[in-house]
Each structure stands twice: as structure tokens, then as C-alpha cells.
Amino acid sequence: MRRIGIILAGWFCLAAFTASAAHTQVRLVLSASTARPGDTVLAGVDLKMEPAWHTYWKNPGAAGMATKIEWQLPPGVTAGDIQWPLPEKLPPAEVTTYGYDKEVVLLVPLKLATDLKPGPLNLKAKVSWLECKEACVPGKGDVEATLNIGNETKISTNATIINSWRDKVPAEFHGWKNAFFMRAWWETQANGDTRQLIIEEFSTVADAWSPVEKSDFFPDASDEFEIQGATEQISNTSLKHSLRKRVKKFSGNWPKEISGVFVIEGKGQPTAFHVTLPVADKAEASETVPPRPKSISNPPDATPVLSSQPLWRMLLYAFIGGLILNIMPCVLPVIALKILGFVGESRSDPRHVRKLGLVYALGVLVSFLVLAAVVIGVKAAGHRAGWGMQFGSPVFVVCLTTLVMLVALNLFGVFEVTLGGRALDAAGGLASKHGAAGAFFNGVLATVLATPCTAPFLSIALGFAFAQKAPVILLMFLAVGVGLAAPYVVLSWNPAWLKFLPKPGAWMEKFKIAMGFPMLATAVWLFNLAAGSYGKSVLWLGVFLVLVAFAAWIFGEFVQRGRARKGLAFVIALILLVGGYAYALESQLRWREPVTEADATGSLKESADGIDWQRWSPEAMAKARADGHPVLVDFTADWCLTCQVNKKTSIEIPSVRAKLKSMNAIALLGDYTRFPDNITTELNRFSRAGVPLVLVYPKNPEAQPIVLPEILTPGIVLDALDRAVR
Amino acid sequence: MIKLMKTTFALFTALTLASAAFAVEIGKPAPDFTATDINGKTVKLSDYKGKIVVLESYNSDCPFCNNQYKTGAMQELQSDLASKGVVWLLVNSVNPNNSSHRTPDQAKKEMADKKIIATAWIDDNSGAVGHLYGMKTTPHMFVVDKTGTLVYDGAIDNKPDPMHDPRTARNYVREAMDALIAGKPVPVAQTKPYGCGVKYAN
Numbered sequence: 001m002r003r004i005g006i007i008l009a010g011w012f013c014l015a016a017f018t019a020s021a022a023h024t025q026v027r028l029v030l031s032a033s034t035a036r037p038g039d040t041v042l043a044g045v046d047l048k049m050e051p052a053w054h055t056y057w058k059n060p061g062a063a064g065m066a067t068k069i070e071w072q073l074p075p076g077v078t079a080g081d082i083q084w085p086l087p088e089k090l091p092p093a094e095v096t097t098y099g100y101d102k103e104v105v106l107l108v109p110l111k112l113a114t115d116l117k118p119g120p121l122n123l124k125a126k127v128s129w130l131e132c133k134e135a136c137v138p139g140k141g142d143v144e145a146t147l148n149i150g151n152e153t154k155i156s157t158n159a160t161i162i163n164s165w166r167d168k169v170p171a172e173f174h175g176w177k178n179a180f181f182m183r184a185w186w187e188t189q190a191n192g193d194t195r196q197l198i199i200e201e202f203s204t205v206a207d208a209w210s211p212v213e214k215s216d217f218f219p220d221a222s223d224e225f226e227i228q229g230a231t232e233q234i235s236n237t238s239l240k241h242s243l244r245k246r247v248k249k250f251s252g253n254w255p256k257e258i259s260g261v262f263v264i265e266g267k268g269q270p271t272a273f274h275v276t277l278p279v280a281d282k283a284e285a286s287e288t289v290p291p292r293p294k295s296i297s298n299p300p301d302a303t304p305v306l307s308s309q310p311l312w313r314m315l316l317y318a319f320i321g322g323l324i325l326n327i328m329p330c331v332l333p334v335i336a337l338k339i340l341g342f343v344g345e346s347r348s349d350p351r352h353v354r355k356l357g358l359v360y361a362l363g364v365l366v367s368f369l370v371l372a373a374v375v376i377g378v379k380a381a382g383h384r385a386g387w388g389m390q391f392g393s394p395v396f397v398v399c400l401t402t403l404v405m406l407v408a409l410n411l412f413g414v415f416e417v418t419l420g421g422r423a424l425d426a427a428g429g430l431a432s433k434h435g436a437a438g439a440f441f442n443g444v445l446a447t448v449l450a451t452p453c454t455a456p457f458l459s460i461a462l463g464f465a466f467a468q469k470a471p472v473i474l475l476m477f478l479a480v481g482v483g484l485a486a487p488y489v490v491l492s493w494n495p496a497w498l499k500f501l502p503k504p505g506a507w508m509e510k511f512k513i514a515m516g517f518p519m520l521a522t523a524v525w526l527f528n529l530a531a532g533s534y535g536k537s538v539l540w541l542g543v544f545l546v547l548v549a550f551a552a553w554i555f556g557e558f559v560q561r562g563r564a565r566k567g568l569a570f571v572i573a574l575i576l577l578v579g580g581y582a583y584a585l586e587s588q589l590r591w592r593e594p595v596t597e598a599d600a601t602g603s604l605k606e607s608a609d610g611i612d613w614q615r616w617s618p619e620a621m622a623k624a625r626a627d628g629h630p631v632l633v634d635f636t637a638d639w640c641l642t643c644q645v646n647k648k649t650s651i652e653i654p655s656v657r658a659k660l661k662s663m664n665a666i667a668l669l670g671d672y673t674r675f676p677d678n679i680t681t682e683l684n685r686f687s688r689a690g691v692p693l694v695l696v697y698p699k700n701p702e703a704q705p706i707v708l709p710e711i712l713t714p715g716i717v718l719d720a721l722d723r724a725v726r
Numbered sequence: 727m728i729k730l731m732k733t734t735f736a737l738f739t740a741l742t743l744a745s746a747a748f749a750v751e752i753g754k755p756a757p758d759f760t761a762t763d764i765n766g767k768t769v770k771l772s773d774y775k776g777k778i779v780v781l782e783s784y785n786s787d788c789p790f791c792n793n794q795y796k797t798g799a800m801q802e803l804q805s806d807l808a809s810k811g812v813v814w815l816l817v818n819s820v821n822p823n824n825s826s827h828r829t830p831d832q833a834k835k836e837m838a839d840k841k842i843i844a845t846a847w848i849d850d851n852s853g854a855v856g857h858l859y860g861m862k863t864t865p866h867m868f869v870v871d872k873t874g875t876l877v878y879d880g881a882i883d884n885k886p887d888p889m890h891d892p893r894t895a896r897n898y899v900r901e902a903m904d905a906l907i908a909g910k911p912v913p914v915a916q917t918k919p920y921g922c923g924v925k926y927a928n
Contacts, residue, residue: 063863063923065790065886095862095923130789130888135826136922138789138888192751193916226918250880250916 363443
């Protein structure tokens with residue numbers, strides 16, 4: 001009888017115990033079965049709920065309770081904070097909670113001390129939670145797992161479970177990587193203890209891949225205030241998501257900063273990231289406030305966190321970038337013109353020289369304003385903008401080729417550019433060319449030719465600028481312009497610094513003609529660009545150029561310098577010009593309808609023993625990484641001189657070829673010549689506004705890519721490749 | 727159709743936000759209500775003008791709420807306040823389809839079993855009073871002073887845990903009451919309520 005009593009009591013105890021935790025099963029899983037001292041092992045507390053039962057997130061919301069884990073760890077093992085996978089928003093609307101349905105694995109990094117002795121370690125934890133369906137029940141369970149300490153790391157059979165849940169933990173916000181920018185502000189002043197908060201995320205790329213249905217914000221928990229569950233969608237366009245939340249204050253001041261998880265829901269898995277945002281008093285005040293990531297865990301070789309850089313530093317980068325542009329290959333021919341200008345001017349009145357320096361600067365600045373306006377316009381129209389994008393337009397290339405050839409002919413003395421249309425002697429011509437209009441034109445030309453180049457500093461600054469609001473874009477472009485123009489303005493103020501140059505004289509005419517040749521080389525380069533768009537018919541552009549040159553000679557020889565029948569000569573020149581345009585450009589070249597090459601797949605090898613380049617696409621990229629190859633990506637463009645120089649000196653070279661082969665790497669070539677949208681998107685993801693961008697993706701498919709600098713050396717490339725297989 | 731659904735959703739959200747705007751506010755008159763208690767008696771808040779009133783959002787199946795009663799801490803507070811002439815109204819907004827719903831007879835038995843000392847147990851199965859006050863959780867506490875002004879809205883104490891000993895926690899209702907009786911301003915007028923969500927009818 002007594003025995004039955006004991007059994008009954010035992011049964012009751014058991015019943016009571018299972019009832020209190022009947023709806024959730026808990027167990028502990030580890031990412032590794034054996035680990036080395038000094039390793040960090042990821043532990044997963046796996047909670048499996050019965051259908052319709054749920055447990056809660058770190059901020060349970062209006063009700064509920066976050067799951068707690070109390071570790072009982074042997075000495076030398078330290079548990080970190082819980083990493084919470086993205087929860088679901090649970091109804092009802094009036095008491096919104098955040099929690100997990102069916103199953104969740106809460107992840108905790110366990111740091112192993114370096115002096116741990118080999119052998120098994122018993123890891124234990126007490127887990128307590130609140131499980132709710134119609135009613136709520138507190139639950140608890142003791143879990144344990146064994147980890148071996150040894151001299152090599154062996155992943156456990158549960159590693160895949162842990163990895164799949166780790167993917168669901170919202171990453172800390174990195175504006176630079178995601179090309180997202182966020183801000184928050186109070187929409188209304190306090191109405192008693194509630195206020196309305198607007199949270200906005202704008203991006204250059206976010207939803208290139210999937211349409212967005214809605215966005216949401218799951219706040220971190222706070223005792224002082226509550227960001228309530230209801231979310232009102234304000235806008236979900238391709239570039240901006242914004243939403244309205246009601247905030248109730250319990251005590252203290254209104255928060256200056258909020259934190260939580262921003263969720264963008266489209267088709268498939270939602271995108272979510274954790275962010276800490278300052279809250280501005282109103283929209284204008286927060287115009288350019290960049291988000292402040294709570295913890296920046298940059299890989300050591302990553303680009304700086306652009307979005308958190310102060311504006312003044314970015315402006316400084318833009319200025320330095322502009323300065324450096326002066327010695328980049330694209331702008332060199334214009335330098336020739338400028339040097340000549342200075343020599344010519346050195347005779348004249350210093351006031352005049354200064355004026356010309358300023359007019360040149362004005363030409364540069366006006367051109368940059370126009371560029372900025374175009375970028376802002378293109379962005380406002382919902383398209384993506386990039387540095388040098390005008391070179392993606394064949395029509396622009398044809399016009400520029402013609403213009404640069406005319407500049408060369410002008411330097412050769414075939415014709416003069418004069419304001420009054422009068423022929424002048426050589427010296428006078430020089431002076432007039434470097435009059436106000438000439439100086440302004442030089443400024444414009446320098447800018448136009450500078451755009452296919454990016455210089456060190458400039459790419460960082462532009463990457464930042466292209467993701468900003470209109471006023472900042474304008475300011476950044478002006479800073480580049482000021483940098484580009486600065487040396488000439490300074491020199492025109494102090495012509496004495498140019499004393500090393502010889503005195504003006506007959507040599508100048510020869511120098512002028514000599515400088516026509518780099519200009520002609522530029523024309524040939526542009527002509528080659530056009531060939532990419534028109535294929536074999538580019539011949540007709542050549543024919544057109546010859547006709548224009550002929551017309552220019554007739555104009556110079558018989559109209560400007562001629563004595564009789566000027567009218568006839570003018571008419572002939574005009575006929576050549578119009579006829580050349582109508583026949584060669586319009587009817588034969590069909591210059592406004594360029595042929596677009598079909599995207600070919602397969603190798604883009606440049607020579608028999610060259611790198612086996614494959615065409616870049618997001619799919620090719622994903623496949624190469626999934627197959628476990630290290631990947632070298634070169635985003636380049638025919639018009640990008642920096643890219644061509646990089647390729648010749650540091651990429652398409654025997655040592656790199658051999659290295660790529662030996663590490664079984666895939667080489668992907670992204671051709672930005674005609675400005676395809678998917679590459680713009682990819683560039684923006686790395687906060688770049690243009691090419692070059694060279695990336696090395698490590699073999700480990702989860703590792704971050706190594707971003708190489710703008711100007712490469714063989715050492716930089718080889719070193720990055722080395723690190724990719726390490 | 728999808729557009730219509732979206733519009734409806736937006737409207738719904740806006741309404742939810744708007745209704746939240748009508749929720750009670752500290753320092754403003756507590757909204758009056760008329761309700762029925764488990765004995766069928768009519769309870770009107772304004773009838774208690776001149777007395778301090780405590781409103782408690784109640785559901786004893788909720789472990790947070792139950793913790794206050796099974797430890798006896800809540801009854802101690804109720805008895806102490808009753809002796810000082812304070813009115814205590816239990817508001818049970820659990821909908822009739824929920825397993826935690828109590829019929830008047832079950833409620834009378836539960837009140838006796840748990841030795842709850844309350845002026846009235848309001849049967850709010852429609853959720854009218856709960857929604858009027860924006861009651862989020864069980865327990866969610868409100869204190870109305872003698873002039874009918876709301877002076878406290880929030881949690882019972884500072885330990886959002888269903889297993890703690892409430893006597894070791896900082897009880898905000900007791901603090902508010904002590905201040906009111908001493909004629910001082912309430913030190914903490916608002917906190918974030920914790921507990922289980924109120925099981926309103928859908």
C-alpha cells in the first residue's frame with residue numbers, strides 16, 4: 001500500500017512536471033564536436049514548440065517574456081550574448097508580440113580559453129521561457145552537451161542546423177556594404193506621452209532583385225519607452241522604404257536614439273538588419289545623418305565604413321581626388337594645352353592671367369555642376385547613376401571623338417578658333433585661344449576627359465556622394481572640381497613659380513603642334529571606344545572624321561586666312577560637313593542606333609595563354625562561390641584608363657595567371673563599358689560610383705570579399721589571392 | 727482586389743493607430759465606464775468619485791498574474807488598501823471562447839478560493855473596458871485618484887518574471903498609493919506593463 005502511494009506520488013510529480021513544459025522541447029547543439037583551445041564554438045539552444053504554441057524574442061513586445069539561458073560552464077569557457085534569429089510578429093494587433101512559431105535555435109558563442117586541457121568538457125545550461133497559445137505557461141529545461149578539446153577542429157553533425165539559423169540572425173547594419181542609408185525623426189511633437197516616429201531606409205540597390213511588399217521595424221526592448229507594434233507603411237518604392245510607428249514614453253526624456261531590426265519583406269526570405277539610429281527632431285535636421293552601427297566588425301581588409309564618415313572628410317577626399325586627376329592619363333592632353341597657355345600668358349598683364357585662371361576654374365566648376373545635375377536627375381528618375389556613365393553612350397562618344405580631333409587639328413594650325421571670326425597671326429591666335437572663351441573651354445574639356453578616370457581618394461568620395469541627397473552630391477562634385485582646377489588657379493596667381501619654363505618664342509608654335517599628337521591619340525582612343533558600339537561600320541565614323549578635317553582645313557586656309565572667294569570656300573566647307581554628316585553618320589553608320597552586341601557567354605580570353613575570363617553576372621558569381629572556388633572579379637570598362645593600366649601591369653601578367661591556375665580560381669570580367677544596370681548595382685553595393693573595382697572572393701563561400709585599391713601592383717593582387725585560399 | 731486589400735489594410739492600421747490615440751493619459755480624467763460584475767451588479771467608475779480606485783487587468787491562468795496571487799502578495803496589497811478605503815476593481819477581459827474564460831459561477835468560486843479582496847470582479851468578456859483603457863497584459867494596473875484623474879498606468883512591479891517573489895520587487899501600485907495617501911505626487915506614473923497578452927475577442 002505504501003509502495004502504491006509512493007508510485008502514485010511519483011506519477012503526480014511527473015505529470016506536474018510534463019504539464020508545465022509540455023508544449024516545448026529543448027536541447028543543446030554545438031557547431032563543433034571537437035575544438036581547439038582558443039576557438040569560439042557556436043552553441044544552439046534548440047526550442048521546438050507544438051503547433052500554435054510560440055516562445056518569445058529578446059523584446060517580447062507588448063506581452064510575453066524573452067527566453068533566458070543560464071549557463072553552467074566549466075572554467076575556461078565563456079558564453080557571449082544570445083544571437084536572436086529574426087522573429088515573427090504575432091497577433092493580435094492590440095497586443096503585438098514578437099516570437100517564434102514551431103522552432104527556433106538561439107545561438108550563443110562560447111569562447112574557449114587558450115590554456116584548456118585536452119579532453120571532454122560538459123556544457124550545461126538552464127533554459128527558461130514562456131510558451132503561449134491561448135494561455136501562457138512558463139517552461140524550463142536543463143540541457144547539456146559534450147565538447148571535446150583537442151588539437152584540431154571537427155564540425156559536428158549539427159553544424160548545418162546552426163548555420164541555417166545563423167543566417168536568420170539579422171546582421172549589424174553596414175551602410176557601405178548594403179548601400180542602405182537610414183534615418184529616423186519625430187513626425188509630431190509629443191501629444192501627451194505619445195509621439196509619431198518616421199523611420200526611413202533609402203538605398204541605391206536594395207530591391208534590385210525582388211519587389212518589396214512592406215517594411216517593418218522590430219524594436220529592441222526598453223523600459224523607458226515602447227515603440228508600439230502597429231506599423232503604417234508610408235512608401236515602398238524601389239529606392240525608399242518608410243514607415244510610421246507610434247512611440248509611447250513611460251519615463252524620462254524622449255529617446256535620442258532607437259535601435260532594433262529593420263525588416264524588408266518581399267518575395268522569399270525577408271531582408272533584416274539590426275540598426276542603431278539617432279532620432280532627429282524633424283525631417284530636415286536629419287538630412288544626412290548617417291546611421292551609427294553599434295559595433296563595427298570590419299574585416300581588416302574591407303573598405304572604410306563610408307556611411308559613417310563625416311561629410312568634411314569626404315569633401316577633403318573629393319578635393320584630393322580632383323587634384324590627383326590632373327596627373328591621370330585621361331587629362332594629360334589638356335595639361336599640354338594649359339602649359340602652353342601659361343607660357344603664352346606669362347608676357348601679359350598679371351591681372352589678365354589671374355582672370356584667365358579663374359575663368360578656367362569656372363569652366364571646370366560649371367561642368368561639374370552640369371554633371372552633378374545630370375546625376376541628380378538620373379537618380380530622381382529612378383535610374384542608377386555612375387561616374388563616367390556618359391561614356392556608355394555611343395552618341396556622346398562620337399561627338400567627343402569629333403571634338404577632340406578638331407582640337408588636335410587646331411593645335412596643328414589647320415584652323416583657328418576665334419571669337420570674331422578674323423584670321424590672326426600665330427601669336428595673336430595663341431593669345432585669343434587663351435582668352436576667356438578658350439580658358440573656359442579648356443576647363444570644360446578637362447572635366448569631360450577626366451570622367452573616365454578615377455583616381456585614388458576619388459572613388460571613395462564618389463561612392464559616398466552617389467548615395468546621398470541632392471545637396472550633398474552637388475557639394476561633393478564641386479569639391480572634385482575645385483581640386484581639379486586648384487593648381488592652375490594657384491599658378492595663375494604666382495606665375496613666378498613657372499620661371500623654369502623657357503621664354504616665349506618661336507618654339508611655342510612647334511610645341512603647340514607637338515602637343516597636337518597626344519590629342520590625336522586621345523581621338524584614336526575614343527574612336528576605338530566607338531568601335532565597340534558600332535562594330536565594323538565604325539569605318540563610316542572614320543570617313544566622317546576625314547570629311548570634317550577636310551572641311552576644317554578649307555575653313556582655316558581659305559576662309560580664315562584666304563583673300564578671295566571666302567564665301568565659296570565657306571559654302572564648300574559647309575557642304576562637306578553637312579554631306580558627311582548626312583551620308584556617313586546618318587545613312588551609313590546610323591550613329592543614333594548603335595548595334596548592341598549580344599551578350600556572349602564563354603571565355604573572354606585575350607590571348608592563348610591569357611586568363612580564362614568568364615563574363616560576370618550575379619548568377620555566375622553565385623555559382624562559382626557555391627562550387628567552392630576562389631573568385632577574382634574585375635569590373636572594368638574600355639573607356640576606363642585606370643582599369644586598362646591595372647590589367648596590363650598587375651592582372652594579365654604571368655605570375656597572376658599562374659597563381660589563378662594553381663588555386664583553381666574563377667576569373668570573372670564585368671564589362672562596364674556600356675553601363676549595364678546589374679554592374680552599377682554591384683558597384684554601389686561596394687560604395688563605388690564607377691570602375692575600376694577589383695574584388696577577390698575567398699574560397700570559403702561565407703567570407704567577405706577582399707576589395708583591392710584603385711591602383712594595383714602585382715604584389716597587391718598576389719597577396720590578396722594568397723589570402724583568399726588561406 | 728489586391729489593391730483593395732492593401733487599402734483596407736492601410737485603413738485598418740490607421741484605425742489601430744487612431745484608436746491607440748484615444749487610450750488613457752496620465753494627468754487626464756480617467757474615462758468613465760459602466761459594466762457588470764459577476765454578481766450581475768452594475769459598476770460605474772464615476773460612482774466612486776472621492777475614493778481612490780485601482781483597476782487590475784486580471785487572468786489567473788496567466789503565470790505572471792497567478793504568481794502575484796499564489797504567493798499571496800497581491801491579496802496582502804488588496805487587504806492593506808481595502809483598510810484604507812481604496813476601491814479595487816478586477817477587470818477580466820478574456821473572451822468567452824478562450825479556455826481561460828470564467829463564467830460568473832466559476833469566477834465567484836475562484837475569488838473565494840484565492841481569497842481575492844476586491845470591491846468587484848468586472849465581467850468584461852466583450853473587452854470594452856479593456857480596450858477603453860488600452861489594457862495590454864495581465865496584470866496591467868491603473869490607479870485613479872479621488873478627483874477621478876489617472877495617476878498610474880503600467881506594470882504591478884519591476885520584475886517581469888512569472889516565478890519571482892513579488893515581495894522582493896518594487897511594487898509601483900503600493901508606491902503610488904503611499905504617495906497619494908500622504909498627499910504627494912506619484913513618483914513613477916507610467917511603466918511598461920508586462921505579462922501575458924489580454925485574451926480579447928477577435
